[in-house]
Amino acid sequence: MISEQIESLFQALKISDRIAANDIVDEYAIKNNYEDALKNLLEPALLLFGEYWMKNPDISLANGYIVGKIAEDILLKTAKEYNKRKHEKIHKGIAVVGNIEDDYHSLGRRLVSVFLEASGWEVHDLGNDVLPEEFINCALDNGAKVIGASAMMFVNAKNIKKLRDEIDNRGYKDKLMLAVGGAIFNLRPELVKTVGGDGTALNAISAVKLFEELSLRSKL
Ligand code: B12
Structure with a gap:
């Protein structure tokens, strides 16, 4: 099941579909959470994208840039979730x-x-x-x-x-x-x-x- 979701996310990354990529991750995070989505979904999909990039060095840097933006969307959602969980803030x-x-x-x-x-x-x-x-x-x-x-x-x-x-x-x-x-x-x-x-x-x-x-x- 998760491997299908990783594959779908990888496909969305490949065609720079920011909306589809966010939807896939949001759907997973609703059932689980963004921290797990980051570990179990985004990171493996990024690795696949990295391998794909290595084998196809002619893919556009713009594609890499959009992938970066998609990762950023998800990272910010994870940070927001993490922020909500941490209530007390002691100066560290x-x-x-x-x-x-x-x-x-x-x-x-x-x-x-x-x-x-x-x-x-x-x-x-x-x-x-x-x-x-x-x-x-x-x-x-x-x-x-x-x-x-x-x-x-x-x-x-x-x-x-x-x-x-x-x-x-x-x-x-x-x-x-x-x-x-x-x-x-x-x-x-x-x-x-x-x-x-x-x-x-x-x-x-x-x-x-x-x-x-x-x-x-x-x-x-
Ligand atoms: C998105 C991306 C880009 C985006 C970056 C956008 C951005 N704003 O960051 C853009 C398009 C700009 C880019 C550019 C380039 N990229 Co690039 N990129 C990637 C990609 C797809 C994802 C990287 C990523 O963001 N990962 C997610 C983040 C969250 O993970 P992370 O950085 O590891 O961080 C985590 C931990 O490591 C840790 N951590 C990070 N920092 C720190 C610091 C401390 C102190 C601590 C404790 C922990 C810690 O915590 C983080 C969160 O959990 C990777 C492929 C891949 N799978 O890695 C290629 C990749 C890294 N890029 C690569 C290349 C070649 C390039 C370019 C040279 C391409 C070019 N021809 O110009 C340039 C180089 C730019 C430069 N000089 O730095 C290669 C590197 C190959 C190699 N031999 O090392 C990769 C592997 C792709 C590939 N297979 O070819 N890239």
Whole structure:
């Protein structure tokens, strides 16, 4: 049953049918919830779309862009649902997040921001293509203990090492904690160590726990 729904969603993604894609996910979420829809429906359909893209590199970037927009629609619905469930908001800390230099896959990072905020974090979201000094200056200006750097692709993830080096060179090792994440870290966990991350999380929900742990470990 779920495999049929994944297939239908994948077909809707392939033809950039934003309405049909949202309908499929809404229907699933009414019976279950958006958090499960994200895990069980959207993520597998995105993986299928990614494989399809790899085999057909000539498909338009516009198609990829609409797929991004569809994913964004669903992520925002998930965040809204999550927000409703969390009633009490205790101030958890201050964080800076951004996609690392050259990376423009913003959805994952935005989702991490939304879930952190919903859990009581003050988040400074610097957007895409963020340089090491921008992350660090923002963290120091705002009293953040945790920086979250997101990267989707291996080639961009390597730029996080520059951020690691800049943190250490400026004397903030073990003070400004570095969370790293994005699809490539889920695929190749050993990359966390290679780029000098202090920790990673598979998704936005577990990112909240990671940020809390890193904040406690910070010697600032
Ligand atoms: C949508 C999409 C796009 C959209 C992005 C829109 C947007 N606003 O984000 C657009 C069209 C812009 C795009 C562009 C490109 N893309 Co693209 N894209 C995708 C696609 C289909 C989905 C990615 C996605 O959004 N996933 C959903 C999000 C929610 O997942 P996520 O990022 O992993 O985030 C979760 C976790 O990882 C974690 N997380 C994320 N960040 C962080 C940070 C921290 C600190 C923590 C703790 C956790 C965490 O939490 C998140 C939520 O649960 C993938 C295919 C796929 N299946 O991956 C290809 C894909 C990633 N893209 C690819 C490519 C090649 C490109 C381009 C180079 C295409 C081109 N020819 O120009 C450009 C590169 C742009 C750049 N420099 O970054 C390839 C990468 C191949 C590779 N070797 O790595 C893929 C795999 C497609 C493919 N098979 O060819 N893309």
